[in-house]
Amino acid sequence: MDALGDRAPYVLWTKGATSFLAVRQETRVTITGSRASTSYGDHVAGELAHDASHAEQIVVSGGAYGIDDAAHRAALSSGGQTIAVVPGGPDRLYPAGHRDMLERVGDVGLLMSEMPPGAAPTRHRFIARGRLLAALSSATVIVEAGARSGSLHVAREAHALGRGVGAVPGPVTSAASTGTHLLLSEGTAALVTGHHDLATLTSDRRRQAPARTTGLSAGRDLDAVDQYRPGRSL
Numbered sequence: 001m002d003a004l005g006d007r008a009p010y011v012l013w014t015k016g017a018t019s020f021l022a023v024r025q026e027t028r029v030t031i032t033g034s035r036a037s038t039s040y041g042d043h044v045a046g047e048l049a050h051d052a053s054h055a056e057q058i059v060v061s062g063g064a065y066g067i068d069d070a071a072h073r074a075a076l077s078s079g080g081q082t083i084a085v086v087p088g089g090p091d092r093l094y095p096a097g098h099r100d101m102l103e104r105v106g107d108v109g110l111l112m113s114e115m116p117p118g119a120a121p122t123r124h125r126f127i128a129r130g131r132l133l134a135a136l137s138s139a140t141v142i143v144e145a146g147a148r149s150g151s152l153h154v155a156r157e158a159h160a161l162g163r164g165v166g167a168v169p170g171p172v173t174s175a176a177s178t179g180t181h182l183l184l185s186e187g188t189a190a191l192v193t194g195h196h197d198l199a200t201l202t203s204d205r206r207r208q209a210p211a212r213t214t215g216l217s218a219g220r221d222l223d224a225v226d227q228y229r230p231g232r233s234l
Contacts, residue, residue: 003161004135009114015090016110020058020083026138026202028083030060030158032151033067033143038176041067041144044168046074048141051195053080057202060085060136062129063102065095067143067151072105082109083136087129088121089113130154139164139201141192145179152179159188164201166192 001008014021020028029052031045049059049071059075061068063084075082084105088094090113093102105111114132115125130150134140134157142165145151159165167189170177183189192198 001132001135004131007131008135009132011114013090013113013116014110015106016108017081018110020081020110021112023058025136027056028058028060028137029198029202030133030137030140030154031067031071031143032061032133032140032154034145034149034151034176034179035064035066035068036146036176037066037070037144038170038174040170040174041168041176042070045070045143048143048192048195048198049074049080049082050078052198053078055195055199058083060133062086062133063094063098063105065097069098069101071143072101076101076104076108084109084111085129085132085136086111086113086121087115087125089115089117089119091117092120094121126150127153131157134158134161134163137163137202139166139198141166141168141198141201142180142183142189143168144170144174144176145183146175147178147182149179152183155183155188165189166197166201168192 031048045067052059053075059071059082061071063086072082072084082105084102090111093099130153133154140155140158142151142155155165165188167180167183184191
């Protein structure tokens with residue numbers, strides 16, 4: 001978290017295996033993406049998380065519906081290790097439909113938040129969580145993302161920190177792949193088609209992070225607001 005400079009959290013609230021935070025950064029990989037994932041995206045996210053687990057990497061994600069869900073569940077079913085970075089307090093598990101899955105992560109993996117117990121998820125907290133997802137791992141992979149998906153914010157945070165960033169291509173007719181194609185075309189992300197590409201991202205530390213301690217541009221931060229809207233499930 002030191003790479004975040006003055007944006008580093010003052011304290012982290014955790015439940016579970018805090019030893020996951022003491023391992024080398026290259027041991028952790030963030031896999032995230034759209035809440036409105038397709039069966040293709042779920043399959044790819046599950047395969048990446050499964051292979052990462054068998055390579056003894058810790059799968060980091062945000063506990064949301066869609067790609068996050070596929071990544072966490074694949075890691076758990078593979079007997080692997082996973083970290084869920086939640087937007088509210090560690091006792092305010094969100095979304096409610098993932099309570100059982102997130103409780104299991106807390107039992108055998110690690111639940112983590114910069115918010116204290118009792119804190120509810122808000123728009124700002126979803127945006128702020130993106131920098132933690134990016135900073136925790138040596139590489140971040142976006143599997144599917146819409147044009148305004150909050151996962152694009154995570155990818156750009158990781159890129160700005162000098163971490164490896166990958167994106168999975170999809171059908172040109174799929175709105176769920178618009179964001180990943182954007183990351184690839186603008187040069188923010190490298191092409192990921194399997195764990196071999198992911199392994200390259202996690203081992204490539206030659207990238208140099210730009211000197212910055214402030215957030216991303218306002219326009220891009222506003223894109224991430226789509227991650228949460230009152231009354232709308234994640």
